[in-house]
Amino acid sequence: MKNFVSHNQASQLLHNKFVVVLGDSIQRAVYKDLVLLLQKERFLTQSQLRTKGEMSFEQDCLIEGGCLHEMHNGTAYREVRQFQSNHHLVRFYFVTRVYSQYMQSVLEDFRQSLKPDVVIINSCIWDISRYSRDWTDDYKENLHRFFEELKQILPEETLIIWNLTMPLGEKIKGGFLVPEIEHMASHLRYDVAEANFYSGTLADAYKIDAVDFHFHFRFSLHRRSKDGVHWDNVAHRKITSVLLQHAAEAWGVALPSSQAASDRRPMRTDHNGHRAVSHSGYHGNEHIKQDDFTSRSDFNFEPYRQNPHQDVLRNQYAPRHTYAPYCPRRRDRYNYY
Template sequence: MKRVSHQQASQLLHNKFVVVLGDSIQRAVYKDLVLLLQKEKFLSNKQLKSKGEMSFEQDCLVEGGSLNFMHNGTGYKEVRQFQSGHHLVRFYFVTRVYSPYMQSIFDDLRNGRKPDVVIFNSCVWDISRYNSSWLDNYKENLHMFFAELRGIVPKETLVIWNLTMPLGKTIKGGFLVPEIEHRASLLRYDVIEANFYSSTLADAYGMDVLDLHFHFRFSLQHRTVDGVHWNALAHRKITSLLLEHSAQAWGVAMPLAVVEHTEVAAQLPASGNSKAAKRHASRRNYSYREDFTRDTWPCSFMNVPLPAYHPPPDLRNGKCLKDQCIWFDYRPPNHHHQQNVMRSRHVRPHYAPYTHPRHSQYDRHGRYY
């Protein structure tokens, strides 16, 4: 595999402020980034499964988590922050892409230090826990989220929307309460539809899109037995994709190191139940049709009749997005270059908002600026 080294990550994010927003998958993205900024190691199984702990690899729990009552409800909060002499990474756990709690996060970004990189995703909770007819509500919340975020962060900020990774046919997790268990087998299809709308809207609002669903469609062996989460090797690959994307957006040359599988296996944490893992692996089917082994759309895909295009209204103030020079539809892009994998990167200047260690930005009680 090709991956970013500790030294490359530390140099690329030198004097950078990174904000990660999302669910438990994005929390593991935050944890792997924090770990890579300090050492050349992979996350352990315990670190991947833990949530709300007081400290992880020298970071600090700022709000929620074990400071409050731990639960699996939609109101669960967890804010974490890691700070070194030249790195600042913050994580917000969110269960909905736009909500009153998201507005409080926007207040943090509006009144505090402006981030250099924003990495975010919100999908599985949105389409399962709030409304069975989720599509219109999800699109409306995406509109409001992208519009407000675009007005808060400076144009130099690199904003990356991660598409949701493939779900298993049989899934279980904290978000899957008994009331929605009957929808578990259909969520993997809903995720594909939600990814389509969210990626198109993110592109229309000038955000970068990283299609993790595409990148991991043939790496299902790295998905854990719950059908939702992924192992340490997959998360190091996600970190490498994010940092490679950031380097190209900033015009920084960062060749990835090629690591042998034996070397990677030696660094990975040992599996807790090898027999169960072997049984789970034996049930996987890797026989894909020809259409799913190419990076191009199947020939029959474009034969589906497309709806008439109408510019959508701005859901916040009733004004048409035409006035803001943002015209888009939900059709797949028709370009010779493959656009459904990763959106073309916005070239942004590589700059440092602060150049000295700021050890006093939050105190030992975990309050942040």
């Protein structure tokens, strides 16, 4: 893992952006960590990670489902949340299947209303455990239908990121693991690895970015919760950082320096006169404190074609056009602005 992304970096990178997060309870925590980071330099608490369906979380609001209706662990559970500030809009949809009648209604929201700038998606564990023992054909077919329809609805400029499912524990328990499927728990982690292969391959075929969190967290299993499914607050900040760094790479911008954003000192220049960007550093200290954003390392982001991101399954086939105020533009892509 390179760096944690700071509050200033996240806020400026996503300035005037509409971000949608789709998925299960882990994706809900991805949404929550992003909403929190856009407002303050703090990690999620354990209570915030565990709670679902609450009326409000850090100035967001519950739009549909959750505690407004019956709280349960069934496949029909719904939860739609939204955070809105003067310059940010983030929405979350809880989904239990990558393509279903409910997912079609979500896609119809995209078709009829505001188009998101970023869509972060994962749907796997419920798909391969709650609907059929022989899940392979159904899952692949639903992925095909979802990716195809999503690409038709969203404009080319929308950044779509498919998150590969993170590694499960040998012994797991969770809301999705109802008594009827407890016998699947022992081998579900192998099914997840197989499903990741299918979804990552299909995402590549549809020219959708796939971020391999299963690979990325293979040596961070101590950050996994005791239930063998969910992850702690440090892991989720790492997830957020990978996603935002990937968005910055895809848009061809450099994340603004946390130090420069806070004290407005002039930026350094290299021997060619280009601006060098300093980033808050994460140096592998797994026992990081919640306010430990002080150490820094200096480097420049490089284009995908020269230095592929280690956690991205495929590179972008074409540059993306985006409006990202306050973010230094990458010198190799000035001609796109």
